[in-house]
Amino acid sequence: MLKLIQNEWMKLWHQKSTWVMLIILIVVIIGFGGLNKYYSNTDDRDWRTVVEEELKMDKESLAQEDIDADYASYLQDNIAIAEYRLAENIAPQKGESFASFMSFGVDLFMFVTLFTVIIAASIVSSEYSTGTIKMLLTRPVSRAKILTSKLLTSFLYGFFLIAVSLAMTAIVGLVLFGQESGVQLTMVDGIIKEVDTWGDLFEKAYLSLGNFTMSILFAFLIGSVFRSSALAIGLTMFLSFSGSLVVMLLSKYWFAKYIWLAHDLIQYQTGYFMIEGITMPFSLAILAVYAIIFLIISYWSFMKRDVTA
Amino acid sequence: MEQKPIVQLRNLTKVIRGKKLIDNLNLDLYPGQITGFLGPNGAGKTTTIRMMTGLMHPTDGEVIIEGQSLDKHYEEAISKVGVIVENPEMYKYMSGYKNLLHFARMHGNIDKTRIDEVIRQVGLEKRIHEKVSTYSLGMRQRLGLAQSLLHRPKFLILDEPTNGLDPAGIREFRTYLRKIAAEDGVSVFVSSHMLSEIELMCDRIAVIQNGKLIDIREMHSEAETVYYVEATPLAKVEEIARAMKFDFLTQDKGLELQVNKESVPRFVAALVAEGVEIFAVQPHQKTLEDQFLEMTGGGQIAEAHTK
Numbered sequence: 172m173l174k175l176i177q178n179e180w181m182k183l184w185h186q187k188s189t190w191v192m193l194i195i196l197i198v199v200i201i202g203f204g205g206l207n208k209y210y211s212n213t214d215d216r217d218w219r220t221v222v223e224e225e226l227k228m229d230k231e232s233l234a235q236e237d238i239d240a241d242y243a244s245y246l247q248d249n250i251a252i253a254e255y256r257l258a259e260n261i262a263p264q265k266g267e268s269f270a271s272f273m274s275f276g277v278d279l280f281m282f283v284t285l286f287t288v289i290i291a292a293s294i295v296s297s298e299y300s301t302g303t304i305k306m307l308l309t310r311p312v313s314r315a316k317i318l319t320s321k322l323l324t325s326f327l328y329g330f331f332l333i334a335v336s337l338a339m340t341a342i343v344g345l346v347l348f349g350q351e352s353g354v355q356l357t358m359v360d361g362i363i364k365e366v367d368t369w370g371d372l373f374e375k376a377y378l379s380l381g382n383f384t385m386s387i388l389f390a391f392l393i394g395s396v397f398r399s400s401a402l403a404i405g406l407t408m409f410l411s412f413s414g415s416l417v418v419m420l421l422s423k424y425w426f427a428k429y430i431w432l433a434h435d436l437i438q439y440q441t442g443y444f445m446i447e448g449i450t451m452p453f454s455l456a457i458l459a460v461y462a463i464i465f466l467i468i469s470y471w472s473f474m475k476r477d478v479t480a
Numbered sequence: 481m482e483q484k485p486i487v488q489l490r491n492l493t494k495v496i497r498g499k500k501l502i503d504n505l506n507l508d509l510y511p512g513q514i515t516g517f518l519g520p521n522g523a524g525k526t527t528t529i530r531m532m533t534g535l536m537h538p539t540d541g542e543v544i545i546e547g548q549s550l551d552k553h554y555e556e557a558i559s560k561v562g563v564i565v566e567n568p569e570m571y572k573y574m575s576g577y578k579n580l581l582h583f584a585r586m587h588g589n590i591d592k593t594r595i596d597e598v599i600r601q602v603g604l605e606k607r608i609h610e611k612v613s614t615y616s617l618g619m620r621q622r623l624g625l626a627q628s629l630l631h632r633p634k635f636l637i638l639d640e641p642t643n644g645l646d647p648a649g650i651r652e653f654r655t656y657l658r659k660i661a662a663e664d665g666v667s668v669f670v671s672s673h674m675l676s677e678i679e680l681m682c683d684r685i686a687v688i689q690n691g692k693l694i695d696i697r698e699m700h701s702e703a704e705t706v707y708y709v710e711a712t713p714l715a716k717v718e719e720i721a722r723a724m725k726f727d728f729l730t731q732d733k734g735l736e737l738q739v740n741k742e743s744v745p746r747f748v749a750a751l752v753a754e755g756v757e758i759f760a761v762q763p764h765q766k767t768l769e770d771q772f773l774e775m776t777g778g779g780q781i782a783e784a785h786t787k
Contacts, residue, residue: 174585181582185574302569307626309533310586311559477496478535 175312176327183290183328192286197337199282203275204343218262220378225255230265248358261354269344270368277372280379283336285408287329288390292403294321295395295473314474319396323470325387339449342354376441381458382437386411392465396472406424418445428453431461483510484761486560486635486667487532491541494691501527503691504541509536509635509667514657516682517671520776524691525671526566528637532669533563545635549688559587562633564641568624576604576623579612580630587631592719594630601656602626623655631659636660636668642677654681658755679768689776699768707744710734710760711751735759 183189208325228273232238233246256263264271295318298304355366357421386407410417414432421427428446434454485508492505502524509515530536532543534550541549545557584590589765602622612620621644628636636657642650658681660666665768666669672678678685679699687695697780710733711717717735721728724747727738739747744761751758 174588178585179584181570182574184579186570187573202601301572302567303571305535305563306535306569306583307586308535309558309563309565310583311555312586313555313586373591402681475537477537479531 172316173318175316176324176474179294179320179324180327189206189290189328192289193332193335196282196286197339200276200279200336200339200343204272204340204347207272207363208347220334222253222256222263226257228422229253252356252358252363255356261356264355269348270372272344272348273337273340273370274372274375276337276344277376277379279336279340280333280376280383283329283332283387284379284383284411286332287325288407289400289404290328290387291322291325291387292390292394292407293333293400294325295391296398296400296403299398300400308478317468318470318473322466323390325391329383329458371440375437378436379442381434381454382411385431385458385462388462388465392469395469415445422446429457431458434458483512485509485671486511487527488544488548489528489541489546490527492531492543493540494524494531494536495539501691502531502538505578505688505691505693507620507686507693507696509633509669511665511667512661514661514668514670514682516678516685517669517688518675518678518685518772519688523624523688525688526639527667527691528688529565529637532637533561533565534558535565559631560634562628562631564624564628565639565642566672567617567640568620568627569596570612570620570623570627573611574607575611576615576626580608580627581587583627584630588595590630599631601629603652604779616651618646621645621653625656627650628670632664634666636666637658638668638670638674641670642674650677657681667732675769675772685768687772687775695775699731705741706764707737707739708734708760708762708764709751709758711756713757716754716756717751720754720756721747724750736764749765 212221215300229246233243238246255261298307298334308314316468355368356363357366358364389410390403390407394400394405397403410432414435418427418430421430422445427433429451433446434449434457435445436451436454436458439451487507487509487735489505489507490601492502493500494502505528517525517528527536527632531538532550534554537551543557545560545734548557550557553634570576571582574582577595577599580595596663599605604626607619612623615623617679621641625641628638642653643733645653654677657668661668668752670678682699684698685698708731712733714730714734718730720727721735721737724743726743726747729736737747741763748758748761
């Protein structure tokens with residue numbers, strides 16, 4: 172199996188598109204970092220002056236008559252936090268910091284997912300379109316092993332890109348913004364708390380893996396069943412963009428919560444749910460069931476099919 | 481043939497959407513023998529070869545390689561087979577060497593020395609580290625042959641192997657196949673449209689039409705011969721031939737007689753005795769092409785596909 176993965180890895184890196192995607196990722200990170208640095212807040216007044224100014228503005232806004240309740244409570248929270256800062260002498264974050272740049276690195280998981288979907292969609296179908304599938308399947312290796320090596324290679328590429336984007340954002344972040352970082356404060360149930368930036372980041376990162384895994388499995392399924400990478404990429408992208416819309420349209424029906432698209436795990440961090448009343452274990456169970464279904468169909472069709480390409 | 485067959489096709493049948501593409505095919509292939517596989521377009525050659533290589537699953541019957549069913553013991557059975565199906569499609573974006581390395585890894589127990597050896601055998605040493613996309617068709621064929629030989633197969637299946645080779649290449653290829661068949665006892669199964677090629681290369685031929693095997697014959701058995709006799713008056717010649725109970729075909733200016741060599745002088749003497757004027761008596765050996773067209777009835781496209 173190791174040799175098969177080695178083979179797939181070798182083929183992967185002999186294709187230009189693989190390198191192009193990696194380079195785009197790196198360029199985006201460096202470019203975004205540079206942009207942020209260049210246009211960053213050059214306000215070098217004492218942070219107290221700035222906070223006091225903002226506090227004054229918020230109070231003026233609040234004093235106006237026709238503001239709605241949500242905005243008012245948002246302003247009240249802001250005012251409370253600002254007063255707390257001044258009283259306790261806690262500096263706010265100044266422009267971009269290492270931590271906020273790392274959060275950009277985690278946002279890049281969406282890019283990484285897209286790139287990995289492209290690989291997963293074409294890793295099987297390209298063998299058909301070039302006719303090399305005949306060479307591949309007339310070897311003393313079962314079809315199941317070949318498909319497994321391709322699936323694992325897709326994930327390997329995905330994790331490699333994740334590692335690259337995290338490492339690159341860390342390097343660029345450290346070089347451009349240094350390690351010093353202010354403290355973000357937030358209001359939870361009337362109590363002011365420090366934001367656990369790194370904890371949030373970590374949570375966001377592993378919750379993103381839900382969408383990452385499902386997108387890859389779906390692209391792999393369509394790519395290997397229909398042997399068309401265009402269809403697989405298109406359909407996967409379409410669903411990841413319009414998935415929440417589809418779920419919303421169907422949300423009045425009982426089965427809406429059994430659609431895997433309704434279970435993007437990131438909802439458990441943002442707190443905005445497409446469907447009310449779902450829990451983490453339920454979401455994980457639904458995703459697992461779909462993942463298994465996707466895999467069964469992929470393997471079944473790959474192993475049964477007559478190769479006529 | 482007292483040897484044990486290395487490959488056996490047993491009642492091989494393939495039905496796709498109600499059409500019987502391959503109908504109850506039985507064929508044995510022996511070590512050291514080169515068997516040609518002939519048939520008009522659409523007769524089922526490629527389908528048969530795909531079933532022999534595990535690319536297609538038979539609807540019924542089985543392929544047995546050294547006593548093992550390809551379906552049930554796929555990995556072990558296929559490891560004895562080297563395959564070139566149609567054009568050898570390689571990974572064009574990699575070098576020839578990396579392609580060979582790729583396939584070698586899938587077999588296990590093939591080391592770098594073996595890869596180099598095969599490269600030498602097919603004469604690709606100079607260009608092996610260049611990308612396959614820069615290769616000519618002939619070079620790709622050589623690379624295709626190289627990948628099929630890597631694991632020293634006991635059975636080699638080739639579909640249209642000389643397509644794209646130059647005359648010198650074809651000759652070299654033929655010599656090479658003969659050599660591995662004779663020296664290593666490899667059984668070779670070649671499908672081709674190039675009848676003259678098959679004629680030069682094969683020990684025997686199997687002919688398929690409409691999914692059925694219609695003939696298997698040894699190539700070097702006594703070639704069928706006819707004699708063409710041009711003489712006048714033609715009616716008299718016919719009369720004599722009929723009287724002597726020969727099979728014949730009347731043509732424009734003469735007769736085509738199906739007789740053995742020994743009967744010829746007798747026939748000529750009879751003609752002379754009857755005062756017939758003889759202009760020519762020519763032996764005419766049937767080529768494989770003649771035989772093939774005769775067997776397959778002009779080689780029209782298989783009926784199963786047009787219905």
